[in-house]
Amino acid sequence: MILKRREFLKVSSLAAASFMLPNFLKAMTYENAVEEQKNRILVVLQFSGGNDGLNTIIPMRNDIYFKERQTISIKNALKLTDEAGINPALSFFKELYDNGEMAVLNNVGYPNPDKSHFRSMDIWQSASDSKDFVETGWIGRYLDEACYNCDHPTQALEVDDMLSLAMKGEKKKAFAFKDPKKMYDTSKEKYFKTLAENHNHDGETVDYLYQTLGSTINNAGYIFDKSKAKSTTEDYPKSALGKDFKTVASLIKSDINTKVYYLQVGSFDTHINQNQRQEKLFGDINDAVKAFVADLKKNNLFDQVLLMTFSEFGRRVSQNASNGTDHGTANQMFFLSGGLKKKGVLNALPDLQNLNDGDLIYTEDFRKVYATVLKNWLNADSTKILGWKNGVYDFV
Numbered sequence: 519m520i521l522k523r524r525e526f527l528k529v530s531s532l533a534a535a536s537f538m539l540p541n542f543l544k545a546m547t548y549e550n551a552v553e554e555q556k557n558r559i560l561v562v563l564q565f566s567g568g569n570d571g572l573n574t575i576i577p578m579r580n581d582i583y584f585k586e587r588q589t590i591s592i593k594n595a596l597k598l599t600d601e602a603g604i605n606p607a608l609s610f611f612k613e614l615y616d617n618g619e620m621a622v623l624n625n626v627g628y629p630n631p632d633k634s635h636f637r638s639m640d641i642w643q644s645a646s647d648s649k650d651f652v653e654t655g656w657i658g659r660y661l662d663e664a665c666y667n668c669d670h671p672t673q674a675l676e677v678d679d680m681l682s683l684a685m686k687g688e689k690k691k692a693f694a695f696k697d698p699k700k701m702y703d704t705s706k707e708k709y710f711k712t713l714a715e716n717h718n719h720d721g722e723t724v725d726y727l728y729q730t731l732g733s734t735i736n737n738a739g740y741i742f743d744k745s746k747a748k749s750t751t752e753d754y755p756k757s758a759l760g761k762d763f764k765t766v767a768s769l770i771k772s773d774i775n776t777k778v779y780y781l782q783v784g785s786f787d788t789h790i791n792q793n794q795r796q797e798k799l800f801g802d803i804n805d806a807v808k809a810f811v812a813d814l815k816k817n818n819l820f821d822q823v824l825l826m827t828f829s830e831f832g833r834r835v836s837q838n839a840s841n842g843t844d845h846g847t848a849n850q851m852f853f854l855s856g857g858l859k860k861k862g863v864l865n866a867l868p869d870l871q872n873l874n875d876g877d878l879i880y881t882e883d884f885r886k887v888y889a890t891v892l893k894n895w896l897n898a899d900s901t902k903i904l905g906w907k908n909g910v911y912d913f914v
Contacts (some may be wrong), residue, residue: 519540523611525883526550533757540773540784545777552591554555557822557825558777558822558824558827558857558895558896558897559770559776559778559779559823559824560777560778560779560823560824560891560895561763561766561776561778561779561780561781561823561824561825561826561895562657562684562778562779562780562781562827562828563781563782563783563803563824563825563826563827563828564682564710564780564781564782564783564784564827564828564829565783565784565786565827565828565829566639566782566783566784566785566786566799566829566830567635567784567785567786567787567788567829567830568635568638568786568787568831568832568845568846569796569829569832569833569849570786570788570792570796570832570843570846571624571785571829571832571833571848571849571868571878572587572832573590573591573592573605573792573793573796573843573866574594574596574604574605574608574796574800574835574850575598575602575603575604575605575622575624575850575863575867576602576603576604577601577602577867577868577870578590578595578597578601578602579600579601579602580601580867580870581855582835582870582871583835583870586835586836586837586870587835587836587837589837589840589841590792590793590837590843592605592606593760594606596608596609596612598615598622598862598863599613599862599863600624601639602863602867605796605797605800607796607800607801607804608796608800608803608804609804610804610805610807610808610811611804611807611852613635614854615861615862618858618861618862619811619820619854619856619858619861620852620853620854620858620861620862621852621853621854621858621860621861621862621863621864621913622850622851622852622853622862622863622864623850623853623864623865623882623887623911623913624848624850624852624863624864624865624867624868624881624882625848625850625865625866625868625878625879625880625881625882626828626848626849626850626851626880626882626883626884626887627831627832627847627848627849627878627880627882627884628641628647628648628880628883628884628885629647629878629880630647630648630649631648631831631847631848631877632648632736633831633845633846633847635830638831639683639830640652640683642684642828642830642884643655643656643682643683643684643829644656644683644684644885645888645904645906651905653683653686654683654686654687654688655682655683655684655685655686655687656684656888656892656903656904657674657684657685657687657692657778658684658685658686658687658688658690658691658692658800659687659688659903659904660687660689660778660892660896660898660903661673661674661685661687661691661692662687662688662690663898663899663902663903664777664896664898672693672774672775672776673692673696673775673776673777673778674692674776674777674780675692675693675694675769675776675778675779675780675781676692676693676694676695676780676781677694677695677696677762677765677766677780677781678694678695678696678780678781678782679694679695679696680694682694682696682780682782684740684780684884685780692778692780705899710867717759732883734859738785750764750767750768750771750813751766752767752809752812752813752816753809754806754809754810754813755802755805755806755809757802757806759781759783759802759803759806760802760805760806760809762781762806763781763806763807763809763810764809764810764813766779766781766810767810767813770814770819770823771813771817771819771883777896778896783799783802783803784799786799786829788833788842788843789838789840789842789843789844790840790841790842791840791841791842792837792841792842792843793841802895807825807851807854807889807895810825811854815856820855820856820857821855821856821857822837822857823855823856823857824853824854824855824857824891824895824914825852825853825854825855826851826852826853826854826887826891827851827852828849828851828884829849830904831845831846831847831849832846832847832848832849832878833845833846834846834876834877835870835873835876835877835878836876846877846878847874847877847878847879847880848868848877848878848879848880848881851884851887853913853914855914857913857914858913858914859912859913860912860913861878861913864911864913865881865882866881883908885904885906886906886908886909886910886911887911888900888904888906889901889904889906889908889909889910890910890911890912890913890914891914893910894910894912894914897913
């Protein structure tokens with residue numbers, strides 16, 4: 519059968535829901551630790567667009583902050599410590615902090631930072647040096663390392679229409695989908711099933727496309743069944759992020775083999791009228807995470823789930839003329855879980871007296887964070903996956 523260009527593009531959009539791995543976990547020294555490690559799940563929430571960290575975790579007693587941000591500084595921050603507060607739109611994060619269920623790491627970045635959205639995001643997702651261009655992602659390489667016998671290629675799932683670089687390994691890929699039912703309904707269309715069963719095209723690219731299409735069709739029903747197996751009664755917000763977290767929660771509560779979930783929210787590219795835009799995004803995040811955590815706690819799962827946030831860069835210290843901020847460098851990361859070993863603000867706030875041409879200077883390398891999560895939370899070989907040999911943190 520002849521495949522026309524328009525049909526090829528339609529097939530590609532379905533096959534973009536790519537796939538990957540399972541069975542891993544190396545044995546630990548005692549049985550209970552093994553079981554605890556096997557049950558752990560990582561949820562990554564990407565703040566796309568470069569979130570302004572200084573208006574997220576606020577240096578409440580720093581005169582430089584208020585001087586450089588006379589109209590956009592946050593003056594009603596919710597107190598975390600004597601020095602640090604959190605944006606009032608993240609009120610549930612304050613509750614988690616008070617409960618000992620949140621950790622914050624400040625000044626996270628990398629050497630020779632890039633201020634391009636696309637390039638810096640590639641660096642964060644690939645876990646590479648800023649001078650290197652790598653075509654695999656840190657979670658994708660985890661899949662390469664962790665998947666030995668894959669009964670279902672659903673060890674990592676991204677709730678999106680397209681798969682991020684972070685989720686692509688050399689041999690394995692995660693599986694991307696936006697809505698389990700929609701993907702399942704599409705996969706059942708006679709047109710796609712006929713294509714998958716009867717293609718006879720030569721060429722490596724086309725052959726790979728059809729292999730991916732076949733995997734998508736075969737696994738769409740599996741994911742859809744798991745997503746509805748233990749549907750939630752929790753009242754999630756109607757926002758796109760709320761729906762995404764509801765999907766993740768339903769899958770976590772099922773017996774699907776997924777270890778990593780990946781979500782995105784944005785855009786945080788707040789060059790103009792930053793406070794209004796950030797408040798709206800934080801409100802969506804706050805409400806979605808609140809419902810998600812409540813759902814997990816009702817099912818005694820919050821100790822087994824680690825929610826980690828990141829953004830490709832922070833913003834400059836000084837506000838611009840449009841009541842916004844321009845592309846900067848270092849930023850903070852959040853870690854939310856009932857299973858944290860260390861809680862609270864883990865390190866010092868940014869040094870606003872010691873800047874690099876108006877930008878924050880990073881003190882914590884994001885690859886050390888990834889190494890920590892891979893080694894301590896997912897029990898994976900972080901050195902082999904990242905090439906990182908400079909130790910790990912101990913908050914998980």
